[in-house]
Amino acid sequence: MIQVSIFFKKGSFIEMNKVVNIQVDVCLFLPPLVDFLRNLFSRFLGLGSGEKVLDELTLDGVAQYMKSGKCKNILCMVGAGISTSAGIPDFRSPETGLYANLQKYNLPYPEAIFQMDYFKEHPEPFFALAKELYPGQFKPTICHYFMKLLKDKGLLRRCYTQNIDTLERVAGLEADDLIEAHGTFYTSHCFSFSCRKEYNLDWMKEKIFSDDIPKCEKCQSVVKPDIVFFGENLPDRFFTLMKTDFPQCDLLIIMGTSLQVQPFASLVSRVSKSCPRLLINMEKAGQSGIMDFGGGMDFDSDKAYRDVAYISTCDDGCLALADLLGWKVTHCACLWWELLLKYIFIYIVLFTDKITKCCTEKGETKTTAPTPQKDDKTKENLNNRRKIIKKIIQLKEI
Numbered sequence: 001m002i003q004v005s006i007f008f009k010k011g012s013f014i015e016m017n018k019v020v021n022i023q024v025d026v027c028l029f030l031p032p033l034v035d036f037l038r039n040l041f042s043r044f045l046g047l048g049s050g051e052k053v054l055d056e057l058t059l060d061g062v063a064q065y066m067k068s069g070k071c072k073n074i075l076c077m078v079g080a081g082i083s084t085s086a087g088i089p090d091f092r093s094p095e096t097g098l099y100a101n102l103q104k105y106n107l108p109y110p111e112a113i114f115q116m117d118y119f120k121e122h123p124e125p126f127f128a129l130a131k132e133l134y135p136g137q138f139k140p141t142i143c144h145y146f147m148k149l150l151k152d153k154g155l156l157r158r159c160y161t162q163n164i165d166t167l168e169r170v171a172g173l174e175a176d177d178l179i180e181a182h183g184t185f186y187t188s189h190c191f192s193f194s195c196r197k198e199y200n201l202d203w204m205k206e207k208i209f210s211d212d213i214p215k216c217e218k219c220q221s222v223v224k225p226d227i228v229f230f231g232e233n234l235p236d237r238f239f240t241l242m243k244t245d246f247p248q249c250d251l252l253i254i255m256g257t258s259l260q261v262q263p264f265a266s267l268v269s270r271v272s273k274s275c276p277r278l279l280i281n282m283e284k285a286g287q288s289g290i291m292d293f294g295g296g297m298d299f300d301s302d303k304a305y306r307d308v309a310y311i312s313t314c315d316d317g318c319l320a321l322a323d324l325l326g327w328k329v330t331h332c333a334c335l336w337w338e339l340l341l342k343y344i345f346i347y348i349v350l351f352t353d354k355i356t357k358c359c360t361e362k363g364e365t366k367t368t369a370p371t372p373q374k375d376d377k378t379k380e381n382l383n384n385r386r387k388i389i390k391k392i393i394q395l396k397e398i
């Protein structure tokens with residue numbers, strides 16, 4: 001481990017001249033460094049230049065490639081942007097992000113809530129936040145269900161997610177389909193290294209919602225959900241499977257991530273030189289630069305031959321792609337039936353006394369993939385209906 005001291009200047013959102021000690025695990029930087037060297041040598045020696053497999057660098061080009069039958073191993077890399085439409089704040093947005101709204105916890109600086117040293121002394125803010133953002137209170141988005149569609153069609157090799165909200169699992173992806181790079185709430189472990197007793201989601205949920213600090217039944221140490229804090233290693237599964245998944249990948253779909261966090265961001269350079277890469281995001285990301293460790297995205301240069309940027313919300317991008325793939329009709333029918341059933345259900349429960357539990361259970365059992373629909377008016381109607389349903393359910397739960 002290397003001890004690094006960072007001095008933040010006056011004017012940043014962190015308090016003036018505050019010294020923050022961050023433990024940096026060397027292991028986190030080895031994979032990107034190796035990627036950098038590999039890319040550097042292959043460029044220098046002129047090796048491994050890629051073949052152009054997309055007819056055009058557009059979403060339609062990607063759809064045509066997917067329909068050609070040559071694309072059988074799709075990897076998805078996803079970040080907070082795919083869950084914002086579910087109501088989960090991302091971390092870094094200036095006003096609406098999680099870090100900008102932590103004042104009530106009286107933290108020395110926003111990131112402290114996910115730092116091991118701070119958590120050891122003050123676990124309370126983390127568990128208060130965990131209660132606020134607890135998995136199960138939010139529903140998957142169209143983008144999550146699009147990935148489930150890829151799985152159902154036998155095209156999804158793996159989804160690498162930076163999110164800890166477990167919405168991929170709620171949408172129907174299984175543990176084997178997922179690399180939860182920054183950990184998960186699904187399991188928890190005793191904080192004591194000599195104990196490490198495992199606890200499940202239900203146990204942790206009960207503790208968090210009763211406002212108890214979860215303590216180990218064996219040794220009374222604090223129990224922490226298995227999400228990766230600053231200063232912790234990423235799961236072994238991440239490093240093991242990335243070595244086999246990425247060389248086999250024949251389409252990389254990157255959604256809702258600004259590709260700024262290593263070593264996750266460097267994964268984009270691990271696919272073959274011929275593998276097309278589609279970014280669906282609110283802005284371009286991952287482009288070549290001094291710190292990209294080689295193999296960065298190239299959407300616009302004269303040499304661009306495989307990277308496509310589709311600038312939109314993740315949900316809209318997935319809807320547009322699904323539409324181009326002709327996946328609209330079947331799943332659209334499913335979605336409308338699902339919405340209709342929800343409406344009927346909600347109107348029934350409004351006139352009964354047994355409201356809250358029924359609503360929650362019904363909401364959580366949603367497994368059908370929603371759907372690809374291109375028409376803007378239909379999308380708007382759909383979104384409005386979703387908002388109404390969500391509000392009604394929330395009101396009833398209160």
Ligand SMILES: [Zn+2]
Pocket residue numbers: 190191192195196197216217218219220221
């Ligand atoms: Zn213990």
